Amino acid sequence: MTKVALAFDLGGTELRAALVNDAGDLLSFSAVPTRATDGPAAVIDQIEQLATAILTKAPDLSPIGIGIGAPGPLDPEAGVVIAAPTLAGWNEVPLADILSTRFQLPVRLENDANAAALGEWRYGAGRGVRSMVFVTVSTGIGGGVIADGRILHGRRGLAAEIGHMTITGEGERCFCGAIGCFEAVASGTALGRRATACTKCADGSLLRELSAGADITGRHVVEAGRKGDARAIELLNEEALWLGIGFTNLLHLYSPDILVIGGGISHGFDLLSEAIVATVRDRAMPAYRDVPIVPAKLGPHAGLIGAASLILGE
Ligand SMILES: [Zn+2]
The missing domain is CATH 3.30.420.40 (ATPase, nucleotide binding domain)
Structure with missing residues (x-):
């Protein structure tokens, strides 16, 4: 069976989300302007709302986990955003733990530039x-x-x-x-x-x-x-x-x-x-x-x- 992950790209201007299968195809996509100046709680609410919207659009697919690319510096092992310069108030936010509690799924966090490098390596020009x-x-x-x-x-x-x-x-x-x-x-x-x-x-x-x-x-x-x-x-x-x-x-x-x-x-x-x-x-x-x-x-x-x-x- 095709494996599917719920993916987020958290940027200072736009928050994007999609379901992605293990061939690297986007199965459902949605984006909203990031409430970058409103603090972590507001953005985490946006992440939840976007997840609900995405999953409602594709009711037959159930993701096995959540992957997030976010602005660095961050600690990918601990799943903590250390200090995102483009997101107000994001200091030492344990984003992976918060989302894993809310969604009851494994969550992995990676620096956004590294996430893009991984994408190109596994599914794009660097395959x-x-x-x-x-x-x-x-x-x-x-x-x-x-x-x-x-x-x-x-x-x-x-x-x-x-x-x-x-x-x-x-x-x-x-x-x-x-x-x-x-x-x-x-x-x-x-x-x-x-x-x-x-x-x-x-x-x-x-x-x-x-x-x-x-x-x-x-x-x-x-x-x-x-x-x-x-x-x-x-x-x-x-x-x-x-x-x-x-x-x-x-x-x-x-x-x-x-x-x-x-x-x-x-x-x-x-x-x-x-x-x-x-x-x-x-x-x-x-x-x-x-x-x-x-x-x-x-x-x-x-x-x-x-x-x-x-x-x-x-
Ligand atoms: Zn410089």
Whole structure:
């Protein structure tokens, strides 16, 4: 019989839930805006309501457990959210225990970036490999590392904080307070900021036209690049250089069989990949240069599918 898990992806803006089978298919899906500023009790109520809605839609399916991806830092073994920066009041919340008491099911908790890495590894672009690095590039940069067939947690579950490795000594200050973080120079936000800085409101450029005069986002740059806009292509090449530098570090550190890119920027993967690969060829030691760098396959559902796999993979 098909095994099914109830999965949650708890984000600062959206709470998503689904029933997922052991082939990684979403059987029932629902999402609500997270009541992120209302404290843990309000969000846990939302989780309960969403669970009820999902289970009512699929009355024939009974999940064998609950998997949750939530913002870190968190303790996956104890099932405790330690201090979620995007959720007000979430300090030392024993989420797994609370939900397991309410639903009478086993509950597993994982950092959201690690959950997405697990999803891509078990059901997406990293299927079948022993070691994989997953990098998600959107407003920030996050990721997860699968090393020798298991997720790498490190001390207090804090391993693979990919966005905050230092890759340069200059540039804009990162929200973490440091200078030169991978995220501060290579996120979609950084790409948008560079595009905004090199154009002016109503200057007739395609970038400003696409952003309707407002600040330009990474997505606008990709869109303009796709239309052949020279300035956008230049910006994308610079973006690819920074990504290539970060990826070179990750290849040297973790020696994955494959490096998978997800997040909003992966929509522009075809425009970036050649320059990323060129940078890696240029900078990585010879033994690391042939590692495939590929786009993620599961899109926005990687976290949910990975959360389900915490239960289904056992
Ligand atoms: Zn940082």
